[in-house]
Amino acid sequence: MPPRVSSWLTPAAWVAAVTAVLLLVFPVGFPNYDTIYALVWGRELAHGVSPDYGAALPPTPHPLADLLGLLTTPIGDGAITATMIVAYLSLGLIGYLVYRLGSLWFDRWVGAVAAAIVLTRAPFLSNGLRAYVDLPYIALCLGALAIETRRPRAGWPVLALLVPAGLLRPEAWGFAIVYWLWLTFDPRRASNPGSTGRIAGSDPTNRPIGRRFGWELGWRGQRGGRELAWLAILALAGPILWILFDAITTGNPLYSLTGTRETVETLKRQTGPVDLVLYGPRRLGEVLQWPGMVGALGGVVLGFAFLRRRSALGIAAVVLSLAAFALLAAAGLAIIARYTMLAGAVLSIFVAVALLGWRLVEPEHPWRRRWQLFSGLVLAMFIVWLPNQWDLDSQVHTDLSDQGTIERDLTDLVDAGAFEPACGKIAVPNHRAVPRLAFGLKVKPTQIVSASEEGVPTHGYFVAPADKFVIEHYVLDPNDPTRISLQAPPGFTEVAHNDSWKVFSRCGAG
Known part of the structure; x- marks a missing residue:
């Protein structure tokens, strides 16, 4: 070769x-x-x-x-x-x-x-x-x-x-x-x-x-x-x-x-x-x-x-x-x-x-033995920490699985045709869902409204989390100043749902 x-x-x-x-x-x-x-x-x-x-x-x-x-x-x-x-x-x-x-x-x-x-x-x-x-x-x-x-x-x-x-x-x-x-x-x-x-x-x-x-x-x-x-x-x-x-x-x-x-x-x-x-x-x-x-x-x-x-x-x-x-x-x-x-x-x-x-370092080096002792100390620290590291990595796996499922459920609603562009803008609880919907629906991000930052339009769609699990596992930033509600605004009726999300609509000018 x-x-x-x-x-x-x-x-x-x-x-x-x-x-x-x-x-x-x-x-x-x-x-x-x-x-x-x-x-x-x-x-x-x-x-x-x-x-x-x-x-x-x-x-x-x-x-x-x-x-x-x-x-x-x-x-x-x-x-x-x-x-x-x-x-x-x-x-x-x-x-x-x-x-x-x-x-x-x-x-x-x-x-x-x-x-x-x-x-x-x-x-x-x-x-x-x-x-x-x-x-x-x-x-x-x-x-x-x-x-x-x-x-x-x-x-x-x-x-x-x-x-x-x-x-x-x-x-x-x-x-x-x-x-x-x-x-x-x-x-x-x-x-x-x-x-x-x-x-x-x-x-x-x-x-x-x-x-x-x-x-x-x-x-x-x-x-x-x-x-x-x-x-x-x-x-x-x-x-x-x-x-x-x-x-x-x-x-x-x-x-x-x-x-x-x-x-x-x-x-x-x-x-x-x-x-x-x-x-x-x-x-x-x-x-x-x-x-x-x-x-x-x-x-x-x-x-x-x-x-x-x-x-x-x-x-x-x-x-x-x-x-x-x-x-x-x-x-x-x-x-x-x-x-x-x-x-x-x-x-x-x-x-x-x-x-x-x-x-x-050379076998006769005066610091070799001290280095070995420090090495043993660091190794012992890693061994003691091992259960914690396992928990941290396991949490990564759990979070990826949970959040990935929530994201896929949001995409499934798009693929199922839950949104009709002529009905109006789509309001989501906060900014987290904006790019995923914009990507799936092939629309500009400004067509997706963050209800917590911008309010809910009088007509269009409102996408709500199906339960508190979605709120806790989809809002990744703990510093997010918003609060998410499970309730749809008055006048909106449910038109689609799955395990993670509910879609409500109010089409027309009213």
């Missing part, structure tokens, strides 16, 4: 195997609120009209997700299947890339343990199997890290992955810019306090720019000015394309930022510098849980102290991802666990380092 084919076959088989296991254990994934909206907006783009952002509490648009909606428009309802294929593959790819990075930085056992940790964390399973855009974003960023690990300062291949990542999450903009600075400049310690010449240990082509506090900054000489200029354009492509997307579709180049801030304020989510200090570590803890947090901290410290060359890129990635999370939180975006998952994926490698890294 040709080496090039073999190099792709192994990861493909790995991802396929993980995806197959996920499908067996969690066969009931479905696109979340944000992703269904992306499919609706992509369909509108495919029809040559601007996305309809006028419904109650629309999510932040993500250009690459909307592009997926545009590309899958020709297959109709199959767009949901295509989206879930991307979701399952993204989760499998994250597992493989965490394994690969752990193997490249340390060894295969570290990589295998790290992948097992990631693929059993409830937030990765819950968000991944709901097709959040964060999972393909994380996969792209980890892929960029893998390329940089194999080929230091690889240049455009790394940026080529960070650009699409930057069309899913704005954190990747900063990663691309920092990476370009790394390609361009060479910061090193000066050869001696009085040196004014070449940077110590640097390539002869590197040209010093300045020196301060015993450090010198030089231009890297490996690339010419023209190549660096093209790489700079590539590094800035993410924010430029996103701003252009907002400007073209809304007339406001900062729509995504301002719209997200408004939603954060409406839902009363934690945001800002003070909440960052209070809640930021907790959100990361929701991803790793407390054994993982202890292991990650110890793994980073021990890796930096005794395996510094192996750990350097991983620690830099953790610092950058957490810094990006902090900057966006300070700028007014929400402080939620999902936004810490990239850092959590890389930190899982350092949890594995805490458990197994002692094998990589």
Whole structure:
């Protein structure tokens, strides 16, 4: 078998195997609120009209997700299947890339343990199997890290992955810019306090720019000015394309930022510098849980102290991802666990380092025995936590099954012809059902009215939960300020129902 084919076959088989296991254990994934909206907006783009952002509490648009909606428009309802294929593959790819990075930085056992940790964390399973855009974003960023690990300062291949990542999450903009600075400049310690010449240990082509506090900054000489200029354009492509997307579709180049801030304020989510200090570590803890947090901290410290060359890129990635999370939180975006998952994926490698890294130091190393003791402590914590982790993962399965059933019941009403467009707009209890109905009925989201935010029209349809179970399991956001009623407005009569929903109508002008 040709080496090039073999190099792709192994990861493909790995991802396929993980995806197959996920499908067996969690066969009931479905696109979340944000992703269904992306499919609706992509369909509108495919029809040559601007996305309809006028419904109650629309999510932040993500250009690459909307592009997926545009590309899958020709297959109709199959767009949901295509989206879930991307979701399952993204989760499998994250597992493989965490394994690969752990193997490249340390060894295969570290990589295998790290992948097992990631693929059993409830937030990765819950968000991944709901097709959040964060999972393909994380996969792209980890892929960029893998390329940089194999080929230091690889240049455009790394940026080529960070650009699409930057069309899913704005954190990747900063990663691309920092990476370009790394390609361009060479910061090193000066050869001696009085040196004014070449940077110590640097390539002869590197040209010093300045020196301060015993450090010198030089231009890297490996690339010419023209190549660096093209790489700079590539590094800035993410924010430029996103701003252009907002400007073209809304007339406001900062729509995504301002719209997200408004939603954060409406839902009363934690945001800002003070909440960052209070809640930021907790959100990361929701991803790793407390054994993982202890292991990650110890793994980073021990890796930096005794395996510094192996750990350097991983620690830099953790610092950058957490810094990006902090900057966006300070700028007014929400402080939620999902936004810490990239850092959590890389930190899982350092949890594995805490458990197994002692094998990589010399047998006579004075810290080897202490490392083994710490490894035993972290392992004991994971064992004690195992029943809790089982409960968390089981809850993910239960929630996916319950919510998936409720969503399918809503789609069944659409397929059964329960709604006649001429009757009027469709009112739903709150904004959660808006994109699913808009997608199924092939109408603009503003044709679906959120009763709790906008009231119920005098005529048309009202869709009510069949019981309190639907309310408790379909309203995913505990910060939602609305209250849902099971009662239809006066004058509406029931025309259809199933296990999860009841449809009431009042057609005509009265």
